[in-house]
Amino acid sequence: MGYIVQRRYGAEMMRLVRTVMQQRPGWLIVVAVTLAASMAGVFSLPALDRDEARFAQATAQMLETGDWVRISFLDEDRNKKPVGIHWIQLATVSAGEAISGALENRQIWAWRLASTLGAVLAALGTLALGNRLLGHPAGLYAGVLLGASVLLGIESGIAKTDAMLAGLTIWALYALIRLRTGPPEAAKRWAVALWVLMALGALVKGPVTPMAVALAAIGLALWEQRWNWLRPLAFWPGPVLATLILLPWLISVQIATGGDFLREALGDDLGPKLVTGHESHGGLPGYHILLLSFLFFPAILFLPAGLRAGISAIRSGGEHAAAARMLIVMSIPFWIVFELLPTKLPHYVLPAYPALAIFAAWGVLAWQATPALWRWLGAGLMVAASLLLGAILFLLSHQYNGPVVLASVLAVMIIAAAIGAIVLATRSRTGPAVLCAVLAGLVWQTAGRGIIAPQTNLFPSRDAAALVHAQDWLSLQTVIRSSYTEPSLAFALRSDTDLMDFPALAALSGDFSAEQLLIIDLSRLPQEDEPASVAASFLDALRANACGVREIEGFNYSRGRATSLLIARTGDCAAVRS
Known part of the structure; x- marks a missing residue:
């Protein structure tokens, strides 16, 4: 059937x-x-x-x-x-x-x-x-x-x-x-x-x-x-x-x-x-x-x-x-x-x-016959939205180490295109107004997602994975454990990445002769006296015995705070690029 x-x-x-x-x-x-x-x-x-x-x-x-x-x-x-x-x-x-x-x-x-x-x-x-x-x-x-x-x-x-x-x-x-x-x-x-x-x-x-x-x-x-x-x-x-x-x-x-x-x-x-x-x-x-x-x-x-x-x-x-x-x-x-x-x-x-x-x-088709109140309402919302989107670009760069000058220029372009669409619409040139409005939207998409955001420090997983691959610290036998538990890190590295809290990572990773890649979120270490001292001892031993150790700084936007990742490779040091 x-x-x-x-x-x-x-x-x-x-x-x-x-x-x-x-x-x-x-x-x-x-x-x-x-x-x-x-x-x-x-x-x-x-x-x-x-x-x-x-x-x-x-x-x-x-x-x-x-x-x-x-x-x-x-x-x-x-x-x-x-x-x-x-x-x-x-x-x-x-x-x-x-x-x-x-x-x-x-x-x-x-x-x-x-x-x-x-x-x-x-x-x-x-x-x-x-x-x-x-x-x-x-x-x-x-x-x-x-x-x-x-x-x-x-x-x-x-x-x-x-x-x-x-x-x-x-x-x-x-x-x-x-x-x-x-x-x-x-x-x-x-x-x-x-x-x-x-x-x-x-x-x-x-x-x-x-x-x-x-x-x-x-x-x-x-x-x-x-x-x-x-x-x-x-x-x-x-x-x-x-x-x-x-x-x-x-x-x-x-x-x-x-x-x-x-x-x-x-x-x-x-x-x-x-x-x-x-x-x-x-x-x-x-x-x-x-x-x-x-x-x-x-x-x-x-x-x-x-x-x-x-x-x-x-x-x-x-x-x-x-x-x-x-x-x-x-x-x-x-x-x-x-x-x-x-x-x-x-x-x-x-x-x-x-x-x-x-x-x-x-609204485009009926623009000329629309009472002024409704047209000015649309214009006001357009201006407010363009100002907000421009501010997002600027603040994104300013707060997260992005290109501030470029973000400012792009923000001005968005606002200018939005105002241009309003001016054209008020002159009953609705077709060009639509074109100008679409241009404003495309500038925002290109600026926000294509140019500004990728240049910020909002992606610690990207930076960690780039460092690991540049150092050639991964092989098929490498065990990967991370207390930086964002899903993007597992995607960027490999499907057998183990995400866990720091105590579990420390308990499983004490054998520094084993081939391991350890990624430790230093912003989430235990804070109480005894757990903190245990964490400090583990980190000191790791730094002393690892074949290679690096740290990267970034901002974890999912948790809303800055983070520092310690990345270490243990195992056969002769096979590791330090």
Whole structure:
């Protein structure tokens, strides 16, 4: 039966591809802008703590062990998120390994390409949906504004789930809108496509994509008091295909982990996020609205005007009233859910950004007819966001040993481009204003992630790994132990790195004739009298007996404090470059 379903309906994804291709040349522009924003920092920025390093290391271990079912970080199962993003990373890393040894050399760019692909999908989905709801050039404006936006750009350069989740979710919502607005003879095809996209989204990040679709579908049906357009979702091939996508891996991982995956994913990860600020990531309602002005930069300039145009369309019942309703149900209910949840992180609302980008594009189209209050609100938010982003560049360099003068110049460029976009918009030159706004976003992405951050001292793992490899202190027999326990260090070195506290490291590493690489976080040594003296004795003995000892300074941003790492190699000194 699965073969029949795939043979008959496997072409639905190709229909989506053809939909994108039909938007040319707009899709070329959207892809170019999104790639320009996404690729800033992909090659130059080291692996980030802590989530990115954990995702990347888990994928590396899948490749090294050949086990594509279990998700593990070092010697522990990581039963938090489904496997989808890891499988996509397997493909990009395998390609990178063939080209430049990405797996062996831990070249993080190969892992990040999966997120870059997700960002491109998100921008193209926004283009297609914007043109569907508002016509050309709304989709083009929406696509480039989303592609250059701060939050999507950040997530597109991090090797985890959220950019790909945004891409799959907007295409699922596009399929929902085609189900609602398309001809009856195409309804079943779009229903099948919707099921497939929801399943793929669930394979990447659990219930988020199905939840976004359900909120939009229920909200629209309640608003319009029409439910019959949802009937094609009961067409049997859709649920069957979704089951075939999800169930084989879910059964396999439950067997492989003895039933622990669902228990830990639901009980230890998802459950606490619903009732408390999990892992110290709490926040009050309004958290995401407060961050919107600079995370949605540069599209924030046009968003108030677009919201005003949508409200006016609903009130007047004009030709775009239906489009306004659809954009609202695709963004507002989803946003409210995450404002109410006690656990908050900025990227949680990213799947709502495509609909907001279409509202921003609407603001571009309706700019001249928009009351001045709404236009000046957008201008004020644009200026505030550019000042904040410029200040971040300056403070990043000033506080963490980066290039202060260069950061200042780049900050001025961002602010100047933002003001230029405002001036052009006030003169009703909206097309050039969009171009100038996109330029401001691209300068921020290039400056922040591609130039300034990599030159700071915020990456002790990178510096430690670079020193170790430069000294040629690693061999296949070398035991690696570290009391600097950030996941990025394990990713930068090797999958058999042991992360532990200092007492455990000292207890296991006293034989200095053994071939060991020891990395000790001097900022986390025991402080009490007797443990402190034991630690001092161990360090004195290590310095006296190691074949090579180095220290590096840096700042551990995950813990919010400066750190000093002592790196020592013990064993056969004749074989070690001192």
